[in-house]
Amino acid sequence: MMGKKDSANKSPAKIINIKEISENIEKRVRPILRELNASSKEIEASSVMTRDGLSVGSVMEESVDPDRLGAMCASMLSLADKTAKELARGNLKQLLIDGTEGYLLLIHVGTSAVLAVVARPNVNLGKVLLDARKTATKIHDVFVNNDLDKFLDDL
Numbered sequence: 544m545m546g547k548k549d550s551a552n553k554s555p556a557k558i559i560n561i562k563e564i565s566e567n568i569e570k571r572v573r574p575i576l577r578e579l580n581a582s583s584k585e586i587e588a589s590s591v592m593t594r595d596g597l598s599v600g601s602v603m604e605e606s607v608d609p610d611r612l613g614a615m616c617a618s619m620l621s622l623a624d625k626t627a628k629e630l631a632r633g634n635l636k637q638l639l640i641d642g643t644e645g646y647l648l649l650i651h652v653g654t655s656a657v658l659a660v661v662a663r664p665n666v667n668l669g670k671v672l673l674d675a676r677k678t679a680t681k682i683h684d685v686f687v688n689n690d691l692d693k694f695l696d697d698l
Contacts, residue, residue: 573602
C-alpha cells in the first residue's frame with residue numbers, strides 16, 4: 544500500500560516540474576520573438592514549437608491558437624523533410640510558403656524545435672530570412688546554455 548501512495552505522490556511533483564520548466568522556456572523565448580517581430584513592421588507573428596508541434600512560446604494575435612499552429616507547422620516540416628531526403632536535396636534548412644496574403648517561414652532551431660515567422664506580402668524577404676536565422680540561433684543558444692534542448696527532445 545505504501546508503495547502505491549509514494550508512486551502517486553511522485554507523479555504530481557513531476558507534472559509541476561515540467562510545467563515550471565515549460566514556463567521557464569517560454570519566459571526565455573518570448574523576448575527573443577518580440578525582438579524579431581520588432582525588427583520589421585511587416586512581421587506579423589512568430590512562434591517556436593517542438594518538432595512534434597508543442598508550442599514553446601509565441602508572439603501573435605490572440606485569435607491564433609499556438610498549439611494548432613504548432614501541429615500544422617510540425618506536419619508541414621515533417622513532410623518537407625521527407626521530400627528533401629527523397630529528392631536527394633540533403634537536410635532541410637527552411638520551408639517558405641508564399642501566399643497571396645503573405646509568407647510563412649519555418650526554420651529549424653537545432654534538432655528539437657522550429658521557428659515560424661508570419662510576414663506580410665510586401666516584406667523585404669531577404670531581411671526576414673536573415674533576421675529569422677539569427678533568431679533561431681539565439682533561441683538555440685538559450686536551449687543549449689540551459690540544457691533545455693535535452694528537455695525538448697524528451698517531450
